[in-house]
Amino acid sequence: MLVAELLEKSLEDLLKDDFEKFKWYLTMEVSGGCEPIPKAALEDATRWKTSEKMIESYGEALAVKITVEVLKKIPNINAAEKLQKAYAATGGQTAATCTASSASAPPAVPSILMAQQGSTVIAPMIYGSTCGSLNINNK
Incomplete structure (x- = not known):
């Protein structure tokens, strides 16, 4: 099962008030050094959109x-x-942490970017803080 599905399933089990409280906590610093998700991004977010926004923001x-x-x-x-x-059963580990970065300059992130002839690469801009790692292999 995909992580997005696991998160969405967990959120589906919450009552409306608990889900609203969950989103409220996400607008604050929720884990050491992690940037909160802006209130506007979660204001009318469904459970699915909330899980997508969390993965987009934190990995x-x-x-x-x-x-x-x-x-x-x-x-x-x-x-x-x-x-x-459920996450451990997929082989995932939750030892990830956020690292705060300097507001004046983005962190140096080593990267390798390759594409085959005729390919299009759309690479994200990463700034503010870095969390975990990102590996994209599409062969």
């Missing part, structure tokens, strides 16, 4: 870790433990 492993942390704060310990077990 898969950190999105799972943050989801578990926030579920515990709500509190919904059962959902947090269920997500941890």
Whole structure:
């Protein structure tokens, strides 16, 4: 099961008030050094869009870790433990962390970018902070 599906499934089990509280926690610093998600990005977000926004903002492993942390704060310990077990069963590890970076300059990120003849590469801009790693292999 994909991480986005695991997150969305965890959020589907929340009642409306708990889901709104979950999104509220995401607008604050939720894990050491991680940037909060802007309120406007979550204002009318569905559970699916919320999980997508978390993965976009933090990467898969950190999105799972943050989801578990926030579920515990709500509190919904059962959902947090269920997500941890489901993610571990996929071979994932939630040891990811955010690292704060200097506001004046983006962090140096080593990268390798290759494309075959006739390919189009759309590469993201990464700035502000870096979280986890990103590997894209499409062969």
